[in-house]
Amino acid sequence: MPENNSRQVNFALVQITTEQLDLSMDLYSEEKPVTMSAGLDFGIQSSQNLLKVLFKTTFHQENIPFITIEAGCVFAIDPESWNLFCSEEQGFLTLPKNFAGHLATLTSGAARGILHSRTENTPMNRFFIPVSNIDEMIPGNLSLPLNSEA
Incomplete structure (x- = not known):
């Protein structure tokens, strides 16, 4: 498990x-190059110590999407670990970059599995979310407002 200030962070995937799965093979052409875009979003439900990570990726050609998938993972953070990140005086939950990256990597893996499962035995199964260093998408520690419930 990731650590914060040499303390173990306890969490569970719950x-x-x-969130979204759009498959439009009729918009795909063998002759055109395929590009991908990906994004992350984070939200919290502080009353239950829950953190949701959303991972979205789109495969497109000439800016026309033919596969879009958005998957989410909800993580329960134990109260002691939650308190490590929580600053009620400032009104934020601050996730260290490495911990946020770890949760984002787990979420992208879930999206990868969902895409494979939903396209298995179809021509679209050749498109997959590559294994990459997802935490590079996170520029630094994340501060999430405690009063904005996911």
Whole structure:
């Protein structure tokens, strides 16, 4: 498990969601190059110490998407670990970059599995979310407002 100030952070994956899955093979052309874009979003439900990570990726050609998938993972953070990140005086939950990156990597892996499962035995199964260093998408520690529930 990731550490914060040499203390172990305890958490559990409690839910995986498929927020969006659009598959439009009729928009795909063998002759055109394929590009990808990806993004992350984080939200909290502080009353239950829950953190949700959303990972979205789109495969497109000439800016026209033909595959879009957005998956989410909800993590329960134990109260002691939550308090390590929480600053009620400042009104923020601050996630260290390495911990946020770890949760984002788990979420991208879930999205990868969902895409594979939903396209298995179809021509679209050749498109997959590459294994990459997802935490590079996170520029630094993340501060999430405690009063904005996910």
